[in-house]
Amino acid sequence: MTRLTTRIAAGLGAIALVGSLSACAGTPGTAATVGDQRITVAEVDRIVRDLPAPIKQQAPGLAHPSYVLNVKMRAAAAEQIAREKGVPLQALTEQALAESDLMPIVEESPAARELAFGEAEVQVLAQRLGAPVVAAEFADIPVKVNPRYGMSGLEPVELLDNGAAPLIRNGSLSQPAGGPQ
Template sequence: MRFVKSAGAVVLAAGTLAGCGGSPVQAGSAAIVGDQRITIASLDRDVRDWQRQFRDNEVANALKEQSGGSAGDAVRQALGTLVRLRVADQTARRAGVAVTEGRTDAVIAGFDRQPGGATAITLANGLPARYARDVARFFAIRDLLAARSLPPRVTSAQQVLQARQQAELEINRVAAGMRIEINPRYGTFDRAQGMIGPVTTRLSGTEKGLG
């Protein structure tokens, strides 16, 4: 999956989430990330709310098209984003990075200075508008991680871009060591593409009965 931040062609590659994509998960779960459970019921509700909000938001539609996304993969993108948010939180904890409410507020303010504001950016990332602060927190974590590798005096945008890429790699490394399980009805992690891929095998009776 990709994270969309703005209309200015700033699309963040989420990288490879190299967790245990094919493991059986607890009944009623869409995914398990570490010790956190994403339920099928909550995922279904998120996708329904997103579809209703996204349909009428022209800016979100344009942002999603720019990122190469499709409204047809709504469930996989929503689940992939929810997983990614949790991995970023774990990365921050391991790195000792504290994300204050003020820092998240600053990211939201930056979103709101762009066309469509925080709502459009959140919708373009596959989640309903109520997740705006969660999406902003992801970018706050990414930028705080990136700041640690920047020189005292930043002289070019390329330096910032490279630091952000390093932060993404750090998030990926944490994902690789985490327990990440996806309900097979939603697919498995595509390690090459860094997203939840489509279901490619026939589900057993047990797998069909999850949830």
């Protein structure tokens, strides 16, 4: 191979790599697809941007794009399972939130409400069907995630250091999320 051919091949490889990292499932602007639902980068960015300052100060990890996407992905999966199983998830989740001490916070901010609602949907479904059933159902849902978020599927994301940073656990790899976004 000549030097020119080698340089062209290297250049094409770099272009292919950049293209694969910039989109999910071939759709620009997609953060993830969960079953039949597409979650956009814009949706994730909107929630991160619109979370109230007190939430961001008390638990900065809640405003991390990987954490927000994880909540949205798990909620999308929970909604799909609930539809299949005939569980009135929205009504049950509304009731659970109304009975919680989160109402003053979520009533003030649509972004906080969306995040809290997503978290609550998974918990409500797990209480209704059982955590092992929900985990098994999650495993059957096809998921594609934009690599920039550092996740591979519906694994839960934990918050470390009193909510300061998210930690993604995906099988054999445990790493703090928060690399370059």
